[in-house]
Amino acid sequence: MKKKKLITVAIDSPAAAGAGTQAKLIAKKYKLLYLDTGKIYRLLGKFKLENSQITYSLLKKKINKIKLKDLNNKELLSDKIATSASLIAKNLRIRKMVKKFQKNCAYKPPKKFSGSVLDGRDITSVIMKKASFKFYITASLNVRAKRRFLEFKKLKKNISFEEVLKSLKNRDYLDKNRKYSPLKKTKDSILINTSKLSKKACFIKIRDIMDKKLKINGNI
Numbered sequence: 199m200k201k202k203k204l205i206t207v208a209i210d211s212p213a214a215a216g217a218g219t220q221a222k223l224i225a226k227k228y229k230l231l232y233l234d235t236g237k238i239y240r241l242l243g244k245f246k247l248e249n250s251q252i253t254y255s256l257l258k259k260k261i262n263k264i265k266l267k268d269l270n271n272k273e274l275l276s277d278k279i280a281t282s283a284s285l286i287a288k289n290l291r292i293r294k295m296v297k298k299f300q301k302n303c304a305y306k307p308p309k310k311f312s313g314s315v316l317d318g319r320d321i322t323s324v325i326m327k328k329a330s331f332k333f334y335i336t337a338s339l340n341v342r343a344k345r346r347f348l349e350f351k352k353l354k355k356n357i358s359f360e361e362v363l364k365s366l367k368n369r370d371y372l373d374k375n376r377k378y379s380p381l382k383k384t385k386d387s388i389l390i391n392t393s394k395l396s397k398k399a400c401f402i403k404i405r406d407i408m409d410k411k412l413k414i415n416g417n418i
């Protein structure tokens with residue numbers, strides 16, 4: 199029997215644009231492995247905040263030990279860790295160390311999955327250049343700040359709306375203007391602006407795009 203081609207979905211987005219929510223919905227619908235690559239940088243950002251004497255060799259050891267379940271830690275969601283992650287993510291040597299883990303998840307997911315969906319900042323441009331689907335999900339800064347502020351409120355994190363807005367703006371700048379793997383929309387990515395879309399409406403849009411191509415290719 200002919201082996202079915204993996205369904206590979208690459209998503210890039212600025213922070214709090216709704217990419218994670220959509221990636222989870224995609225993973226559920228098409229039985230894909232989901233990797234939130236930002237969590238890897240957040241894990242390293244947390245490690246840096248906790249260890250003043252950080253070295254490349256310590257980071258490498260940490261990266262080699264990463265398990266998917268480590269990325270579910272709620273502590274990683276703090277704003278301080280997000281900023282630390284963004285600073286660590288500027289470093290090319292560290293990005294290269296993280297690449298293998300991401301590529302493995304993308305192209306060698308466990309057999310029970312039909313493929314993978316990864317979201318981050320350099321997924322369409324670097325990690326999954328040959329993905330079957332590429333999306334660039336975005337929303338206005340104000341909408342993203344409102345969403346993130348509500349998420350922090352739910353998590354009982356004490357942070358004002360103005361601080362959230364300032365922090366997202368700072369991270370947008372760092373992520374879009376860094377030398378290596380900056381966040382950008384690749385020409386072959388489909389742009390989805392979620393500013394005025396509900397989660398459901400956004401997912402229907404993505405699902406329609408995917409189903410159309412998957413039907414033609416005989417995946418579904």
Ligand code: C5P
Pocket residue numbers: 213214235236237239240280283284285287288317318319320321369373
């Ligand atoms: O997506 P999230 O907001 O959790 O990402 C935290 C930070 O990690 C980002 O601001 C970015 O600097 C970095 N990141 C990255 N490349 C990725 C994913 C995240 O540089 N693929």
